[in-house]
Amino acid sequence: MRETSRKLNLFVYEKQGLIFRIMGWIVMLSSVLTVASMVYYYGFNHSAEEKELLIKVKKSFFGVFIINYLVRLFFTLDRKQFFRNTWAEGILLALVLINFFSLLLFGLPLIARIFAALDVEGFEPYYVFIIQCYLLLLVAVEVVKRAHLLGNLKMKPATTFILSFVILVFLGGGMLMMPGVIRNGESIRFIDSLFMSTSASCVTGLTVVDTATFFNTKGHLIIISLIQLGGLGIISFATFFASFMKKGIGLRHQGMMKELFDNESILGAVGMFRKVIIYTFTIELISATLIYNFWGDVQFASAGHKIYYSLFHAISSFCNAGFSLFTNNLYEPILQDKLLLHMAIAATIFFGSLGFPAIRDIFDVRNIRERLNRPWKKWKLSTQIAVYGSFALIILGAVFFYFLEKDNTISKMGMVEAVVASIFQSVTCRTAGYNTVDFSLLGTPILIIMVFLMFIGGSSGSTAGGIKTSSFTVIFSAIIATVTGKKMVTMGRRTISQELIYKAFAVFIFSASFIFINVVILSIAEPNIPIIRLVFEEVSAFATVGLTTGITANLSDLSKMVLIISMFVGRVGVLSLAFSLSVPTRSNAYKYPNSHIMIG
Numbered sequence: 063m064r065e066t067s068r069k070l071n072l073f074v075y076e077k078q079g080l081i082f083r084i085m086g087w088i089v090m091l092s093s094v095l096t097v098a099s100m101v102y103y104y105g106f107n108h109s110a111e112e113k114e115l116l117i118k119v120k121k122s123f124f125g126v127f128i129i130n131y132l133v134r135l136f137f138t139l140d141r142k143q144f145f146r147n148t149w150a151e152g153i154l155l156a157l158v159l160i161n162f163f164s165l166l167l168f169g170l171p172l173i174a175r176i177f178a179a180l181d182v183e184g185f186e187p188y189y190v191f192i193i194q195c196y197l198l199l200l201v202a203v204e205v206v207k208r209a210h211l212l213g214n215l216k217m218k219p220a221t222t223f224i225l226s227f228v229i230l231v232f233l234g235g236g237m238l239m240m241p242g243v244i245r246n247g248e249s250i251r252f253i254d255s256l257f258m259s260t261s262a263s264c265v266t267g268l269t270v271v272d273t274a275t276f277f278n279t280k281g282h283l284i285i286i287s288l289i290q291l292g293g294l295g296i297i298s299f300a301t302f303f304a305s306f307m308k309k310g311i312g313l314r315h316q317g318m319m320k321e322l323f324d325n326e327s328i329l330g331a332v333g334m335f336r337k338v339i340i341y342t343f344t345i346e347l348i349s350a351t352l353i354y355n356f357w358g359d360v361q362f363a364s365a366g367h368k369i370y371y372s373l374f375h376a377i378s379s380f381c382n383a384g385f386s387l388f389t390n391n392l393y394e395p396i397l398q399d400k401l402l403l404h405m406a407i408a409a410t411i412f413f414g415s416l417g418f419p420a421i422r423d424i425f426d427v428r429n430i431r432e433r434l435n436r437p438w439k440k441w442k443l444s445t446q447i448a449v450y451g452s453f454a455l456i457i458l459g460a461v462f463f464y465f466l467e468k469d470n471t472i473s474k475m476g477m478v479e480a481v482v483a484s485i486f487q488s489v490t491c492r493t494a495g496y497n498t499v500d501f502s503l504l505g506t507p508i509l510i511i512m513v514f515l516m517f518i519g520g521s522s523g524s525t526a527g528g529i530k531t532s533s534f535t536v537i538f539s540a541i542i543a544t545v546t547g548k549k550m551v552t553m554g555r556r557t558i559s560q561e562l563i564y565k566a567f568a569v570f571i572f573s574a575s576f577i578f579i580n581v582v583i584l585s586i587a588e589p590n591i592p593i594i595r596l597v598f599e600e601v602s603a604f605a606t607v608g609l610t611t612g613i614t615a616n617l618s619d620l621s622k623m624v625l626i627i628s629m630f631v632g633r634v635g636v637l638s639l640a641f642s643l644s645v646p647t648r649s650n651a652y653k654y655p656n657s658h659i660m661i662g
Contacts, residue, residue: 078137085130092126093201100194104280105240120194124158131155224634227263227292231630234259234288243281250276253619258285260626263292264633265525267384267495267608268599268625270615274389279370285385286374292633293381293414293525294342337426338418342380349410350376356403360396379410382525384495384608392498401482404498408486411494412452415520420448443554444532448521451531452492459488459515466508471499491515493526495608502612509598509611516605517573527606527632529569536566576631577604580624587620588613603628 103116131151138144145152235256237243244250250258254270261268262285271277273285354372362368371387378385388394397403413421423429423445433439440446464472464484472480483498490496491512504512519528535553540563543551551558577600584596595611602609603625617625 081133082137085133088126089130092123096120096123096198096201100198101237101240103194105237105242107242124155124162128155128158227630227634230263230288230291231256231260234263234284237284238277238281243277243284245276245278245281248276253622257622257626259288260629261608262286262288262383262385264606264629265289265293265381265383266527266603266606266629266633267378268603268610268614268629269385270617270622272389273385274387282374282387286377289381289383289385290377293383294338337422341418341421341425345410345413346373346376346380349379349406352406353403356400356406358400358403360400375407376410379407379494379496380414380525382411382414382493382495382520382527382606384490386496392496393500398498399479401479404482404486407496408489411489411496412456415493415524415526416452417444417448417521417523417526419523420445420521424449443556444522446554447532447535451535452521455492455515455518455531456485456488459491459511460484462511463487463508466505466511467499470505471503487512488515491607491609492518493520493524493528493605493607495602497609501609504611506594509594512609513598513601516601516607516609517577519605519607527604529573533566533569536562537570540566573604576628577601580604580628583624584621587618587624599625600628604632606632 099116099120103113103120108116131148134148135141135144235252235258238255238258239250239252241247241249250271257268257270258273260266273282277285350369350372353375354368357368357372362371374385374387377383384391386392388397392404392407419442423442441449460481461484464480467473467484468480472483475483486496486498492515517528518534519530520526522530522532536551536558539553539558540551543549551563577597580600581593581597584600585593588596591613595613598609598611599613599617601607606629614625
């Protein structure tokens with residue numbers, strides 16, 4: 063008997079690799095089916111019987127995760143270390159078992175018993191929602207455990223980054239077509255759904271349908287999820303959560319993050335992205351709290367509804383998306399006098415467009431402590447460009463807006479209201495897409511100024527679009543150096559390398575050429591729309607701003623496709639796109655003779 067048991071144990075351990083591979087495929091399939099069942103559950107309309115069946119199917123997936131955990135526990139040699147490494151997953155699965163035994167022994171699941179003890183009536187929807195979120199959390203744990211596989215991808219970092227956005231856009235487009243996310247049984251065409259998904263994923267804000275009334279709450283949740291994932295990047299989230307796993311992140315994955323986000327070192331890239339997520343959620347939470355308190359006399363159905371609106375606009379503001387749950391954006395009669403609300407949103411937009419490296423440099427506790435101990439120590443040059451450049455452009459835009467529109471869109475406002483409106487429009491036109499005035503009434507001069515501000519955009523390393531303040535500053539400094547006869551380009555007692563100058567000019571030329579070509583196509587497709595409005599729309603799309611003079615919904619399918627491509631290219635970046643498509647040269651370790659060419 064002992065010999066048989068020994069042989070059986072030996073056989074099982076010899077097949078350990080095969081068992082792990084089989085369980086891996088089973089868990090992966092279960093995870094896919096779990097997500098698919100949730101999409102089907104919420105995306106389509108079902109009868110009560112169908113919903114009950116779907117819930118039972120989803121509950122069965124818990125068994126797969128429990129079996130997988132027990133199999134890994136069975137084969138591990140150091141059980142204590144295993145429990146230390148998988149404590150979060152173990153707690154989740156232990157609660158599933160407790161819930162199951164509660165049902166078996168007392169005829170009521172533990173979660174349902176808690177609701178019953180609290181005298182909560184009609185708790186079934188809440189119970190179903192908690193079960194599904196719980197299951198989704200288990201799927202997320204499995205995904206995070208496999209995040210290190212990003213480092214095994216045989217693709218350029220830029221290609222990986224672009225591919226993640228392509229997948230996000232098409233997934234979002236498919237989900238927004240589901241009848242369960244649309245109000246009043248309406249339907250949406252694929253091109254319009256793809257447009258909305260691209261606009262949300264690329265944090266732009268241009269819309270072809272009224273976000274507030276066309277989609278229901280489930281549709282709004284899909285849009286805000288696309289905004290959050292698109293604003294920070296799927297790979298950023300994967301890196302953040304994988305960095306907390308005991309396995310850590312492989313060197314190839316870390317190198318990918320360094321190259322993809324142009325960080326100074328491999329270790330700095332991973333460390334930065336932990337703080338990126340923390341900074342993001344902290345600022346969004348602070349913003350949501352301020353917005354919640356600044357709604358004033360705006361009527362909401364409930365406190366939960368008010369919290370939901372506050373969170374939506376906080377996330378949309380920080381990610382510089384410009385999506386709103388109001389039909390006329392922030393140009394609503396009930397919001398016209400909410401100046402504190404406008405300034406809170408403008409401040410959130412500003413921090414979102416400032417760039418995570420700059421935010422880290424300014425607000426990191428260690429950096430603050432070091433500057434207090436060494437008062438002569440300044441911000442990094444990139445941070446100075448981001449902060450001072452942003453303030454300069456905001457002031458410039460506000461002054462122009464005030465004096466060009468004081469007899470037009472802001473003529474009926476008081477002095478304070480007009481100044482706040484001017485500042486808000488200057489902040490938002492650089493990247494965010496919110497508006498507190500009617501943009502269809504703006505004059506041509508201010509539209510031209512806004513095109514200039516949108517083209518520059520926000521700062522590097524942010525959720526903003528445009529060529530970025532850093533590129534503009536480098537180009538401007540190079541022009542000044544050329545005009546004044548300087549051989550070197552310097553800023554803040556630092557020399558700017560030729561490589562950075564070439565890159566800045568490349569961004570400018572690629573962006574301007576791309577916009578020019580698209581404007582030509584739009585002018586052919588939309589001959590009845592004034593050219594300034596088409597230019598404004600194209601630059602707004604490319605710079606992922608989202609402002610419009612009111613022509614977006616009436617554009618032809620060809621024009622919408624042009625804007626979709628513009629939003630996508632503007633979000634992933636012209637250089638990232640160029641690098642992903644480029645073929646590396648074998649060698650450039652040679653130099654041709656110099657030649658003289660007449661310039662100008």
